[in-house]
Amino acid sequence: IATGRVIVSDLFAGGEADRRSIIGSTPNLAARLQGLAPPGGVVIAEETEARVRGLFQCEDLGSNEVRGFVQHHRAWLVRDDSTDGQRAPLSRRPARLTPFFNRQAESAVLTERWTRAQSGEGNVVLLVGGGGIGKSRLVEHFLTERPNIRAERISASAFDEDSPLYPVILLLRHLAKIDAAEPAAVQRRKLAATLAGSEADNADALPLLAELLGIPSEFPAPLLPPAVLRERLLSILHAQFRLMAESRPLCLVIEDLHWVDPTSRELLDRLIGDIVESKLLLVLTARDGFEAPWIRGRDTMVLQLKSLSPADVDVMVQSLFGGRAVPPPLARMIARKTDGVPLFIEEVGRLVLLAEAEAGSDGALFEISEQAIPASLHES
DSSP states (O other): OOOSOOEEOOTTTTTSOOGGGEESHHHHHHHHHHTTSOTTOOEEEHHHHHHHTTTEEEEEEEEEOOTTOSSOEEEEEEEEEOSTTSOOOGGGSOOOSSOOOSOHHHHHHHHHHHHHHHTTOOEEEEEEOOTTSSHHHHHHHHHHTOTTOOEEEEEOOGGGTTSTTHHHHHHHHHHHTOOTTSOHHHHHHHHHHHSOSOTTTTTTHHHHHHHHTTOOOSSOOOOOOHHHHHHHHHHHHHHHHHHHHHHSOEEEEEEOGGGOOHHHHHHHHHHHHTGGGSSEEEEEEEOTTOOOTTTTSTTEEEEEOOOOOHHHHHHHHHHHTTTOOOOHHHHHHHHHHHTTOHHHHHHHHHHHHHHHHHHTOSSSOOOOOGGGSOSSTTTO
16 A cells, blocks of 8 residues: 555546556555565555554564665555554654644633533533644643543544444443454453443443444343334443543543534433533534534533634744744745645645655755645645
């Protein structure tokens, strides 16, 4: 697997998908790297490894001579998925290109809201903004600054909008440290040990939750009409989250709320409905335009993240290049192209640094052309 720009065309494939219609050096590199992979293995290029470093355990195969390419290419063998569907732990994520700055007001709000939750006044903070504006970075900074905080963090996905309770299933599997390859009895035992509340209280809940997680059960869950089963599951999960926060304050982060499936959304609505009587802080992120009935409630704080100012962009650009003097034309070009979106600034900085390294310049910033900078964050 390699990462980069390609051209896909069916002009020469008779109108049908054909790998010969994928043009560019990236698919050629992927094809060459395939020769380094053992049977059933996955080998990835360096640009790919940089983007998935926190999600997979990879073995460095070193620099390799690749037929058809002048320069050597570093390759990595993917060993294992290291996250169980959760976001990568902070310790395993790639190093940031820039320091965290200019979200002090938002950080102060999160701190104040967490203090309230710890004292028994549960509440909600919703971070809203466009893609790449820094919602996840703000959450990451908030959690990193509090290494002792009890926090669980899950993300919704556009691929799972039609999968009921999928983010909750991932969270339960993560909390119980369940491995699908383990015997069913071991999985059930781990799930039972994870549930909050007394064993007697969870006797009826365990078969239903085991079925939700796809764990074969000695005592199958009772056959219930779908509407009744859905209501029962939502009640059980609602109670579990509240019980989890009773023993010790809990910060539950749910990212990309705009992609959450309707059943998980209803569970969230129920949690928020009586959150003020708990020690739970819900930190949610969503794209612009997200709406929910609880947004204007007294227990919800909505933080709209704005683009960085030109002055902030300038500071960020300077930090990207280690404090070296950035040529004004290049700084203006990056500011104009990125529109103050932090993730886009980092991506453009990565591109410029890569181009500079390939050019072999001796300390002077590479004179990159405007056409080489992507026109949008999506394109980068």
